[in-house]
Amino acid sequence: MTQPLLQVRQLGKRFGGFVVLDGIDFHVQPGERVGLIGPNGSGKSTLVNCLSGVLTNELGTIDFDGQSLLGLPPHQRAYRGLARSFQIPRPFVRMSVLQNIRVPLLFAAEHRLGQRHSGAELEALALQALDQVGLRHKRDDMAGSLTQIDLRKLELARAIAAQPKLLIADESMAGLATSETDEILALLFGLNKMGIAVIMIEHIMRAVSAFSERLVVLAAGKKIADGPTDAVLRDPLVERIYLGD
């Protein structure tokens, strides 16, 4: 078996006295598509925040691409190839779509690729990210004027601009119409085909089960299932705790 791209062991996080994540073990292989599901409040976003360095886990280890991420701030984790989109998109609303991509590019790609880029090279990389999400034609629009689905696409473009090894998409489809969720689904499949491993966090079961080779299920801060998508969906415990509602 190849070495996992991401290996999380016994991860623990509490807010005050409240244990939000309790001994989470899980891994992602290079290029894998993993769905992370669980009821609201089960700890999915907190787990993503611990992985991306927005929050600090008190317990456990996080190894990525053969190195520990512990103690590294978010931008250092991005340099190493771990990208995430936020559940609530956070664009710079007064900047154009293209400028929104240049910001993460400047901070991550340049560093990780180990070289300085000219303005023209940065623009080419930014346009490439916009192409990958189908937003090139809106490059000069203000981010604040975008529709909901285009905001989601921009959020994904910002995450992938630095050419990550792993993309964590936190509820990239929330609030979208069915045809729009299909667009985001196709987009994530496309990114995966380029070799990017993807963790999809999603409540829309049709989408997450179509996408994921493997499902990891959280409930009240504990991992309750982890395995091939079909097997996990038939797991009686998962049915009772998550799919039953």
Ligand SMILES: Nc1ncnc2c1ncn2[C@@H]1O[C@H](COP(=O)(O)OP(=O)(O)O)[C@@H](O)[C@H]1O
């Ligand atoms: N910053 C915070 N401070 C205190 N409690 C929080 C904070 N963020 C999340 N929580 C709590 O942690 C639990 C897990 O939340 P979250 O990770 O957002 O779950 P999910 O993404 O699965 O819906 C919830 O009970 C939530 O209320």
Ligand SMILES: [Mg+2]
């Ligand atoms: Mg969440």
